Amino acid sequence: MPRRAPGAGRGNAAADMDPVMEKIFRVSELAQLLKLSLEAQFAAVAVLGEASGVVLASSGHLYFTLKDGGGALKVAMFRGALARSTLKRLENGQQVVVRGMLSVYPLRGELQVIASDIRLQGIGDIYAALERLKKAYQEKGYFDPARKRPLPLLPGRIGVVTSPTGAAVRDIVRILQRRFPGIAIVIYPARVQGEGAAAEIAAGIDYFSQAGPGAAVDVLIVGRGGGSYEDLWAFNEAPVVEAIHRSRVPVISAVGHETDFTIADFVADLRAATPSAAAELVVGRKDEFLGRIDFLRHGLMRAAERRLHEAASALQELRNESALADFPRRLQELAQRLDNGEFALARLFQQRLNARSQAWNLAARRFAAFDPGGRLRQRVLQLRQLDTQAGALVREALQRGGERLRLLEAALAGASPERILARGYSITTDSRQRVVRDAADLGADERIDIRFARGRAAARVIKE
Amino acid sequence: MKKETLDFEAALKKLEAIVARLENPEVPLQEGFALYEEGMKLSAQMKKELNDIEKKVKILQRDGRGEMQEADFEPEDNG
Numbered sequence: 265m266p267r268r269a270p271g272a273g274r275g276n277a278a279a280d281m282d283p284v285m286e287k288i289f290r291v292s293e294l295a296q297l298l299k300l301s302l303e304a305q306f307a308a309v310a311v312l313g314e315a316s317g318v319v320l321a322s323s324g325h326l327y328f329t330l331k332d333g334g335g336a337l338k339v340a341m342f343r344g345a346l347a348r349s350t351l352k353r354l355e356n357g358q359q360v361v362v363r364g365m366l367s368v369y370p371l372r373g374e375l376q377v378i379a380s381d382i383r384l385q386g387i388g389d390i391y392a393a394l395e396r397l398k399k400a401y402q403e404k405g406y407f408d409p410a411r412k413r414p415l416p417l418l419p420g421r422i423g424v425v426t427s428p429t430g431a432a433v434r435d436i437v438r439i440l441q442r443r444f445p446g447i448a449i450v451i452y453p454a455r456v457q458g459e460g461a462a463a464e465i466a467a468g469i470d471y472f473s474q475a476g477p478g479a480a481v482d483v484l485i486v487g488r489g490g491g492s493y494e495d496l497w498a499f500n501e502a503p504v505v506e507a508i509h510r511s512r513v514p515v516i517s518a519v520g521h522e523t524d525f526t527i528a529d530f531v532a533d534l535r536a537a538t539p540s541a542a543a544e545l546v547v548g549r550k551d552e553f554l555g556r557i558d559f560l561r562h563g564l565m566r567a568a569e570r571r572l573h574e575a576a577s578a579l580q581e582l583r584n585e586s587a588l589a590d591f592p593r594r595l596q597e598l599a600q601r602l603d604n605g606e607f608a609l610a611r612l613f614q615q616r617l618n619a620r621s622q623a624w625n626l627a628a629r630r631f632a633a634f635d636p637g638g639r640l641r642q643r644v645l646q647l648r649q650l651d652t653q654a655g656a657l658v659r660e661a662l663q664r665g666g667e668r669l670r671l672l673e674a675a676l677a678g679a680s681p682e683r684i685l686a687r688g689y690s691i692t693t694d695s696r697q698r699v700v701r702d703a704a705d706l707g708a709d710e711r712i713d714i715r716f717a718r719g720r721a722a723a724r725v726i727k728e
Numbered sequence: 729m730k731k732e733t734l735d736f737e738a739a740l741k742k743l744e745a746i747v748a749r750l751e752n753p754e755v756p757l758q759e760g761f762a763l764y765e766e767g768m769k770l771s772a773q774m775k776k777e778l779n780d781i782e783k784k785v786k787i788l789q790r791d792g793r794g795e796m797q798e799a800d801f802e803p804e805d806n807g
Contacts, residue, residue, distance in 0.1 A: 417737045421783075428787060428801075437785055437801070448783035451801055471788070471796060479796075553778050560743050561771045567750040568764040575757050 295370035302375075306366030311337065311377060312385065315358050328354065330362055330377070338369070338376035351382045359385035385493070397500055397527050406509050407530045413514045415534060415546065416482045418553065421448040422546055423481035423513065425468035428453035432489040432518070432539035439543035444550040450481060456488035462501035469507035469515065484511065485542045486528065487518030499526035508532055518542035685717040739774050743767060 289297070313330035320326050324343035329336050339362050341349070354360070364379040401407065422440065426432050428451060440447055452468035455461045465486065472481050486508065488496070498504060499519045508515045508531045517532035518539040529535040536542035685691065692700040693713045700706060708727035713720055746767040750760055787801035 417740070441785075444781075446782040448781075449785045449801075450798060451785070451787040452796075453787060453789075479798075550778060550781075554775060556740070557743070557771050557774050557778075560747050561768065563747040564750060564764055564767040564771070567747060568760065571750065571753075571757060571760045574753065 291373070292370060295368055295373050299368040299370055302366045302368055308363070309366050309377070310361055310363045312359070312361050313337065315339075315354055315360050316356050318354050318356050326354065326379075328356075330360070338374055339364075339379050339382075340369075340376055341379035341382060345380050349381055351384070354382065361385060391493075394500060394525075394527070398530065401505060401527060401531065406505070412533045415514050415516070417548070419447075419482035419547055421450055421481040423450050423452065423472040423484040425452045425454050425465055425472070425484065425486045426488055426539070427456045430456065430489050432456075432487060435489075435538075435540045436485060436518075436543045439540055440547070443544070444547050447547060447550075450479075457491065457495045457498055461498035462503040465498060466503035466507035469504070469511050472513050473507075473511040481513055483546055484513045484515045485518055485536075485539070485546060486515055486532070487536070487539050487542060488520065489539060490521040490524070496520050496524055496526055499528040504528055505531050516542045516546060685715065688717075690717075691715045736774065736777065739770060743770050743774070746770070 311330060313332045315328045316331055318326070318328040324346065326339075326341040326346050328339050330339050331337075341364075345364075361383045362377055362379045363381040363383075364377045367376055367378050368374065369376050405411075424433065424436055426436070433451060437449060440449055450472075452471055454464035454468045456465065469484065469486060472484050475481070486499075486504075488499075496519055499517070505527045508517070508528055514533040516534045516536050517526070517528045518536040518541065519526045519528055520538070522537040534545065536545050691714070693715070694700050694706060695711050697713075700712065706712065706725045706727075708725060710725045712723050712725060714723060746763050749755055750763045750767065755763070785801040786798040788796045789799050791797045
């Protein structure tokens with residue numbers, strides 16, 4: 265530490281301004297003094313800012329200005345340092361951390377950083393480190409899809425490991441309480457950035473993973489709100505990754521914004537893009553749950569109604585069956601009546617025909633004497649006409665009867681006992697071969713016969 | 729706690745199965761009545777359980793012996 269100004273002790277500046285002790289410097293001398301002083305005091309600084317006015321001089325040296333909202337600083341990186349650096353390219357607007365020595369360029373009296381190392385922020389160095397970590401854990405099988413556990417449909421308690429003061433915890437609580445009022449949430453407060461954050465987050469995950477009954481949760485949200493890559497770095501660190509990996513409780517990661525990815529996201533059972541998204545994923549809406557139950561209740565009622573309706577129809581069919589039981593007999597009667605009708609008609613026809621024939625014969629005989637020509641022939645023609653008409657009438661009557669018979673047969677087939685039996689009903693007849701309609705008609709130990717769609721069985725009545 | 733949720737998930741599956749079975753015309757009417765009653769009872773219970781959930785938000789704090797204890801959490805409302 266050079267103390268070139270005269271006078272011992274502290275407060276050189278004050279001593280310099282003392283008129284008695286005043287020393288007048290040459291510009292180059294003061295600049296040199298400043299340079300040495302700065303270089304000694306700030307031999308190794310790291311400074312973050314945005315690169316602008318980037319110039320790669322023909323000499324091979326790199327010059328640019330480092331800025332942020334409130335200040336600017338010249339940076340020079342000499343050819344040798346540049347060659348040793350991992351920096352490949354530097355563009356205006358890039359965020360960089362410059363490491364080096366603070367100095368003065370005496371010729372211009374300008375403050376500048378002589379850079380020994382320049383690292384890109386965000387993408388770049390951190391990105392490369394992240395990729396290396398990701399690859400390592402992937403090879404260890406930490407991201408195996410088969411490891412991902414399903415989340416419970418309705419978690420009884422939801423654990424949250426995050427900062428108790430950040431926007432993340434506020435968003436998670438607010439959204440969960442809106443979606444599912446009254447749902448149980450337990451927060452494990454942990455620092456989420458800086459030194460020791462990873463260990464605190466890991467301790468929170470382990471706490472829930474090992475919690476006994478009463479303290480246990482069914483699912484865990486681990487995360488924080490948005491920030492720079494360094495802010496989120498704890499979620500890439502081994503303690504957090506390992507804690508998620510060994511957690512017995514399914515873990516949802518919820519780190520930063522949608523575009524941020526951390527190792528925690530890959531090893532977690534589910535990655536939520538943001539803490540708010542995690543709150544949306546962890547449990548359905550209460551009204552959706554209630555709606556689902558109401559939908560199923562409605563389904564129950566509808567199905568029950570339909571079944572009752574079907575049963576009523578079946579009952580009606582059973583009732584109709586007793587009418588159908590004596591259908592064949594009625595059909596026979598009908599056929600007989602038709603037959604009778606046919607006979608009656610035929611008989612009538614025959615009678616008429618006979619009467620006509622007799623009349624004709626009589627007339628023929630009568631007229632033979634008087635009218636051997638025209639009149640007789642006319643009568644014969646009339647009789648033949650009558651004959652034809654009567655025949656057509658009979659045929660028509662028979663045809664109509666047959667048609668009806670066919671219709672009746674078809675109707676009978678549609679509701680035949682066989683068809684009813686085929687649906688699983690059976691017909692029971694008692695010892696006198698009568699169809700049983702009332703159990704009270706049966707005597708104890710009476711032999712009954714049961715007819716099924718296929719086959720018959722004999723049985724005995726057990727009266728209790 | 730854990731048991732409660734598993735029960736709900738299982739109950740929902742069961743309720744869905746009951747509705748499906750009741751809709752099957754092959755199921756005898758007698759069984760259908762029993763299914764209907766069981767389903768209505770189960771769904772009423774589930775609704776009640778859902779509506780009865782009324783838990784507070786808790787935060788873990790270390791007590792004097794360093795043990796974690798749950799305390800009521802009040803998020804500071806600055807948003």
